[in-house]
Amino acid sequence: MDQQSVTMSDVARAAGVSVTTVSYVLSGKRAVAPDKREAVQKAVAELGFRLNTVAQSLRTKRSRTVALIVPDIANPFYAQLARGLQDAMRPERYHVVVCNTNADRAEELLYLDDVVRRRLDGVVITPQWLAPEDFDAVRAAGIPVVVSSDTGPGSLDLVRADSHEAVDQAVAHLARQGHERLGMLAGPAGAPAGDPRLELYRAAAGRHGLDLPAGLIVRGKHTREAGAEGLRRLMSRKKPPTAIACVNDRTAVGALEAAEQLGLAIPSDLALIGHDDIEIASLVRPRLSTIRYPAYEAGSTCGRLLLERIAGRAGRSEVALRTRLVLRETT
Numbered sequence: 001m002d003q004q005s006v007t008m009s010d011v012a013r014a015a016g017v018s019v020t021t022v023s024y025v026l027s028g029k030r031a032v033a034p035d036k037r038e039a040v041q042k043a044v045a046e047l048g049f050r051l052n053t054v055a056q057s058l059r060t061k062r063s064r065t066v067a068l069i070v071p072d073i074a075n076p077f078y079a080q081l082a083r084g085l086q087d088a089m090r091p092e093r094y095h096v097v098v099c100n101t102n103a104d105r106a107e108e109l110l111y112l113d114d115v116v117r118r119r120l121d122g123v124v125i126t127p128q129w130l131a132p133e134d135f136d137a138v139r140a141a142g143i144p145v146v147v148s149s150d151t152g153p154g155s156l157d158l159v160r161a162d163s164h165e166a167v168d169q170a171v172a173h174l175a176r177q178g179h180e181r182l183g184m185l186a187g188p189a190g191a192p193a194g195d196p197r198l199e200l201y202r203a204a205a206g207r208h209g210l211d212l213p214a215g216l217i218v219r220g221k222h223t224r225e226a227g228a229e230g231l232r233r234l235m236s237r238k239k240p241p242t243a244i245a246c247v248n249d250r251t252a253v254g255a256l257e258a259a260e261q262l263g264l265a266i267p268s269d270l271a272l273i274g275h276d277d278i279e280i281a282s283l284v285r286p287r288l289s290t291i292r293y294p295a296y297e298a299g300s301t302c303g304r305l306l307l308e309r310i311a312g313r314a315g316r317s318e319v320a321l322r323t324r325l326v327l328r329e330t331t
Contacts, residue, residue, distance in 0.1 A: 006049045014043035063118065065095045066306060069111045069125040071103035072222065075250055076278040077295045078126070081148060084299025085124055092307060094121065103188075103221060105129035116141045122310055124148055124302045131192045132156075144309030146302045150196040155316050157309065159301045162320035163200055163275070166291045167245075169325045170273055171204035174243045177331070179271060180209075183216040183241030185230040185251050195219075197275060201245050216241050220251075227254025235262060235270075242270060243331070249274035249281045252288055256330065272330040275323075286329035293323045 008026075012019045017036050024030040025040040032040070043049070068085055070078040086096045097120075101107035108130050115123050116137050122144040127134075132154030138145055145156050152158035174182065182205050186198040198217065205212040218233050220226035227246060231254070234240055246252035252274030256266065264270050266286050274281055277292035301319050308317070 006047045008049075010047060011040060011043045011049050014047060015039040063120050064093055065097060065118075065120050066122040066124065067097050067099055067111065067115050067120050069099045069101060069108065069123060069127075071101050071126055071128050073098060073100040075222070075248070076280065077248070077276045077293075080278075080295035081126075081299040081302075084296035084301075085303045086299075088300040088303025089307065094307075101128070103128045109134060112138055115143060119143075122146070122306045124299075124306060127153065127193075128188075128191060144306055146305045146309070148298055148302050149193065151193045152318075153192065157305045157316060158318045159298050159305065160318070160320055161293045161298075161323050163197065163291055163293070163323045166323040166325045167197070167200040168204045168207065170245070170289075170291065170331075171201065171208045171210060173325070173327065173331060174271060174273075175208040175210055177271070179243040180211060181216065181239060181241045181243075182210045182212045183234045183244040184212060184218070185227055185234075185244060185246045185255060186217055186219050187247045188221060189219045195247075197247055210243075222248050222251055224250050224254030224257070227251035227256075228258035229254075231255040231258040232262070235259075235264070244270065244272050246272065246274045249276045249278045249288060249290055252290065252330075253280055253284055256284060256286075256288065266330050277326055281326075282328070289328045289331040290326050291323050292326050294321055297321055 008019050008022045012022045017040060021032060021036055022040050024032050025037050066089060068082055072078065082096065082098055089096055099111040101111065108127055120143065123138065124146045126148050130153060135145060135153065135156065147156050147158045150160050184198055184201055187195045202212055215237060216234060218230040220230050234244060244255060246255060252272055255272055259266055259270055266272060274288050274290035277290045281288040281290045298321055305317050
């Protein structure tokens with residue numbers, strides 16, 4: 001029998017069950033007795049049945065596809081985020097399409113437009129340059145949005161890092177070691193949501209008696225290259241910092257490489273601390289002290305909130321995932 005002509009009714013007859021039972025087995029929406037499920041699976045394999053997802057989407061008006069829009073897919077943090085999102089969505093038969101913006105506003109807007117034009121079922125996004133009104137078209141189309149970021153635009157669902165305690169512990173640790181001048185490799189200037197991690201370090205420095213002056217804050221992209229360039233700029237100051245906090249681990253690794261090129265001993269000449277605890281943080285030498293943010297859990301939480309929205313949940317949800325300080329060899 002031609003695979004394209006095999007129907008669910010054919011599968012039901014071969015398995016000795018109803019079409020409804022076949023549908024439940026294929027969709028996973030309801031539990032089916034093990035013997036019936038096995039009979040359906042056997043019939044599917046023998047007949048070569050393939051579910052017509054196009055026809056199904058036309059009936060349900062759902063694409064069974066969601067978008068994950070991130071600023072830098074080369075950052076392993078977002079790979080783990082994507083994995084967590086996919087693992088949360090897959091049991092409900094959703095596919096995840098990953099879109100990389102290179103932290104560019106035009107690309108962010110383009111992908112949001114694609115989400116609307118293609119009528120995707122939802123979107124998870126880490127925006128860099130988007131304001132609340134930039135999501136108006138997506139919301140008008142009834143497409144759920146979940147933001148994965150330290151802060152979110154408007155009234156959208158948000159999954160964020162709660163790094164208040166971890167940052168305070170990091171700065172307290174630096175103070176106990178005798179550091180007085182703290183530098184910061186922060187994110188780019190002008191982002192609509194500001195720079196929450198910089199603000200956390202500013203507040204913690206004030207509480208623990210460290211100086212974090214504007215002249216010891218360098219803004220740039222969340223990349224190794226920006227980290228290396230930022231460290232060189234900071235260490236060229238008349239009074240350079242004795243410790244540097246970095247907006248993420250990729251920036252910190254770049255700073256670590258530049259410090260080695262400058263002949264600085266880490267941590268005796270300069271202490272470094274990152275954020276996120278991606279895999280490379282424990283592989284570089286010296287091993288990077290950092291603040292661990294559970295990327296996989298962030299992705300799976302975004303998936304759960306998105307599924308709830310797709311199912312019709314109303315009202316905004318915000319989930320703060322607690323981070324923790326991981327002390328290694330750079331502090």
